[in-house]
Amino acid sequence: MAKLLEEEAREGFVVVERDVRIPTRDGGFVAADVYRPAGSGPFPALYAVSPYGKDWVDLPAIPAFRHRETGDIAFYVEHGYAYVHADTRGTGHSTFGEWEVLAKAEQHDVYDSIEWIAGRPWSSGRVGMIGESYYAIPMWLAAADKPPHLTTIVVYDGAVDLYRDALYHGGVLSVGFLNWWHTNTRALTLLDPVERLTVPAPENQAAFDFVGQVLRHPSYDGFWQERTPVDRLADIDIPVYSIGNWNQAGLHLRGNLYGYEQIRGPKKLLVNGGPIGDAHSSINIFNDQGFHEHLLGWFDQWLKGVDTGILDEPPVRVSVRPEGSHRAARDWPLPGTTMRPLYLTSGPSGATSSLNDGRLSWEPSTVDEDATRYPYPADHWAGWPGLGNATISQGRPPENLSNLCSWTTEPLETDLEICGGLVLYLYAGSDQADTQFIVRVVDQAPPAGDIPAAAQAPWAPIVTRGWLRSAHRDTDPARSTPQRPWHPHDKAEPLVPGQIAEFAIEILPTAWVFQKGHRIRLDISNADSAALDAPWTHHYGTRRGTDTYHHDRVRPSRLLLPIPPADAWIGEPTPPRPSGAPGAP
Numbered sequence: 001m002a003k004l005l006e007e008e009a010r011e012g013f014v015v016v017e018r019d020v021r022i023p024t025r026d027g028g029f030v031a032a033d034v035y036r037p038a039g040s041g042p043f044p045a046l047y048a049v050s051p052y053g054k055d056w057v058d059l060p061a062i063p064a065f066r067h068r069e070t071g072d073i074a075f076y077v078e079h080g081y082a083y084v085h086a087d088t089r090g091t092g093h094s095t096f097g098e099w100e101v102l103a104k105a106e107q108h109d110v111y112d113s114i115e116w117i118a119g120r121p122w123s124s125g126r127v128g129m130i131g132e133s134y135y136a137i138p139m140w141l142a143a144a145d146k147p148p149h150l151t152t153i154v155v156y157d158g159a160v161d162l163y164r165d166a167l168y169h170g171g172v173l174s175v176g177f178l179n180w181w182h183t184n185t186r187a188l189t190l191l192d193p194v195e196r197l198t199v200p201a202p203e204n205q206a207a208f209d210f211v212g213q214v215l216r217h218p219s220y221d222g223f224w225q226e227r228t229p230v231d232r233l234a235d236i237d238i239p240v241y242s243i244g245n246w247n248q249a250g251l252h253l254r255g256n257l258y259g260y261e262q263i264r265g266p267k268k269l270l271v272n273g274g275p276i277g278d279a280h281s282s283i284n285i286f287n288d289q290g291f292h293e294h295l296l297g298w299f300d301q302w303l304k305g306v307d308t309g310i311l312d313e314p315p316v317r318v319s320v321r322p323e324g325s326h327r328a329a330r331d332w333p334l335p336g337t338t339m340r341p342l343y344l345t346s347g348p349s350g351a352t353s354s355l356n357d358g359r360l361s362w363e364p365s366t367v368d369e370d371a372t373r374y375p376y377p378a379d380h381w382a383g384w385p386g387l388g389n390a391t392i393s394q395g396r397p398p399e400n401l402s403n404l405c406s407w408t409t410e411p412l413e414t415d416l417e418i419c420g421g422l423v424l425y426l427y428a429g430s431d432q433a434d435t436q437f438i439v440r441v442v443d444q445a446p447p448a449g450d451i452p453a454a455a456q457a458p459w460a461p462i463v464t465r466g467w468l469r470s471a472h473r474d475t476d477p478a479r480s481t482p483q484r485p486w487h488p489h490d491k492a493e494p495l496v497p498g499q500i501a502e503f504a505i506e507i508l509p510t511a512w513v514f515q516k517g518h519r520i521r522l523d524i525s526n527a528d529s530a531a532l533d534a535p536w537t538h539h540y541g542t543r544r545g546t547d548t549y550h551h552d553r554v555r556p557s558r559l560l561l562p563i564p565p566a567d568a569w570i571g572e573p574t575p576p577r578p579s580g581a582p583g584a585p
Contacts (some may be wrong), residue, residue, distance in 0.1 A: 031087050127151055159254070171468065244256030269332050
């Protein structure tokens with residue numbers, strides 16, 4: 001990409017400026033590469049910034065180079081845009097200062113960079129932001145900070161609240177992705193590029209210790225509040241295109257959806273799918289040129305003032321799985337959605353080999369007292385997240401249902417579509433002062449052949465997940481919605497062993513059709529499956545004890561499903577597109 005631009009620069013079509021120092025308000029600088037069409041302009045600009053190293057844009061667009069999240073720079077320059085690609089302070093060539101993930105200094109740098117870009121002689125004064133994952137997260141903060149020349153943002157896989165979206169799911173420390181990301185990002189920062197084999201990295205870069213900071217802040221305190229605009233989203237009034245992926249449910253998806261719900265300016269939402277469970281599907285879509293041809297319509301609309309027709313499209317489009325067709329809607333959450341309860345009751349369901357094989361029923365229990373005991377840990381269940389005991393059998397990991405509790409419906413008589421956030425209201429107690437709930441909603445297909453259902457691992461994809469630490473069970477009714485209980489996470493409240501409490505467990509949104517003959521299954525444990533839950537695995541520590549889940553007439557534990565109305569969708573389904581873009585080939 002960059003080599004192509006360098007060749008075009010030699011031929012006089014493109015101007016490339018390397019390591020331009022953008023001044024910051026504290027006397028430092030951010031290093032950036034500027035790519036722009038030849039000529040005086042003026043040109044609208046796209047700004048991208050991350051800690052991953054701007055010098056690595058020549059890497060191939062494949063999952064092995066997960067940090068290559070800029071999109072095709074040459075594509076945008078060829079279409080009349082300046083593209084400014086910067087290193088976050090304390091990384092790459094921005095050697096001034098120490099990198100503090102999303103701290104105020106980094107936020108100020110983004111603001112100052114946008115205004116600097118707008119003031120260049122070649123600039124039209126209109127600046128948009130582009131990029132995926134870490135590139136996308138600062139966009140929410142920048143839009144809330146309101147630099148005068150920030151005109152639009154396209155937030156592709158962008159968490160809005162690192163605490164809730166990515167690192168403390170329901171107050172439960174998520175270590176699988178954090179450890180992988182921290183190790184690789186630190187190595188990338190300290191060891192690359194090649195010249196650092198002989199030139200040591202600046203000492204301030206070696207000081208980066210985000211894992212230590214995360215561990216020192218297990219509650220939602222000032223550290224996290226500084227790094228999120230979650231309380232200022234309603235102030236965002238510039239055009240925002242929020243783009244998520246169901247396979248990023250433990251990292252970015254919640255933020256893309258919540259951010260879209262809260263902002264008040266012109267907005268558009270797209271949620272893609274891809275192969276179920278494939279965390280790489282998102283970057284594959286972002287690196288497809290057909291997808292950027294779609295995004296070009298958004299940027300041209302807002303940065304060039306061209307009527308591209310993109311505003312005539314429905315504002316919301318989501319992939320409905322498992323088939324994957326795109327459906328269009330007027331808003332998110334889908335207006336008119338109702339929450340239908342499925343009640344936990346005793347079994348057997350005859351469908352699984354779990355510890356209890358409980359039943360999910362459309363009718364509440366009439367039994368006065370009924371409960372399920374869950375002793376832990378199992379000998380071969382919890383372990384090193386992402387490592388542990390996983391084996392592969394017949395091309396798929398084992399279900400390990402014997403190590404968790406489950407509740408399963410009867411086979412469905414008709415297809416059942418859900419779309420939105422789910423909630424589990426669980427009455428539970430423990431003989432410990434603290435426990436955690438790891439929840440999965442599963443689509444269990446009918447068994448094949450003559451193998452008894454309880455002895456077989458049927459096709460059973462995980463539809464969505466939820467988590468909650470019992471000590472963080474407090475909710476804020478003013479911020480809670482029917483599809484999302486809001487937990488402040490600002491203090492830990494121990495359980496009284498033996499006492500029963502009601503827990504409102506947020507389960508991440510999804511769009512899914514359970515087919516006729518399939519069963520809906522709810523799994524509950526307090527540990528992840530190393531085989532099935534990576535990379536969204538959580539700290540287990542030294543947990544041991546017995547939890548009790550109550551499900552009777554007095555304590556009606558229930559799973560609430562979001563059922564869209566018959567007129568929720570606009571038009572007919574659009575078949576899945578290789579690029580992930582609506583209407584793209």
